[in-house]
Amino acid sequence: MKCPCSPQKDYADCCEPYHLGAAAPSAEILMRSRYSAYVLNKTNYLYKSWSQSTRPTKKSLKQDQANQWLGLEIIRTEQGTVLDSQGVVEFKASYLGDGGVHSLHEISRFIRENTRWVYLDGEY
Ligand SMILES: [Zn+2]
Numbered sequence: 001m002k003c004p005c006s007p008q009k010d011y012a013d014c015c016e017p018y019h020l021g022a023a024a025p026s027a028e029i030l031m032r033s034r035y036s037a038y039v040l041n042k043t044n045y046l047y048k049s050w051s052q053s054t055r056p057t058k059k060s061l062k063q064d065q066a067n068q069w070l071g072l073e074i075i076r077t078e079q080g081t082v083l084d085s086q087g088v089v090e091f092k093a094s095y096l097g098d099g100g101v102h103s104l105h106e107i108s109r110f111i112r113e114n115t116r117w118v119y120l121d122g123e124y
Helices: 027-039 043-048 058-063
Strands: 006-010 068-079 086-097 100-113 116-123
Touching: 027 043, 027 068, 027 086, 027 100, 027 116, 043 058
Parallel strands: none
Antiparallel strands: 068 086, 086 100, 100 116
8 A cells, every 4th residue: 555645655664654653753754644644544643643732632633534635745844853852844735625625734843752753733
């Protein structure tokens, strides 16, 4: 199976290891694995990879799974490497919604929490 975040890669070589518990080495990779988790309805992973200070309840995450996601495009990254404690990833994600294809454009902030990258919040 191809990875939802990147049609050139196999899921097993891309986001699956993170869904199985490996630590994402960069903010961008964490962002990709979270996009794939949305596509694959991995609510637990979305919950675990979200900062404790900003994450929604598991119940509301489960209810938030209506979109059919079509693709991810990373536009820009700032910091977020192995050397950083925070990072920014700007991306566009397209999805099928009411009336056709829509695009979500977000600038997401990531931080390290207990040595692991987690999603903090985003601006649209
Ligand atoms: Zn992937």
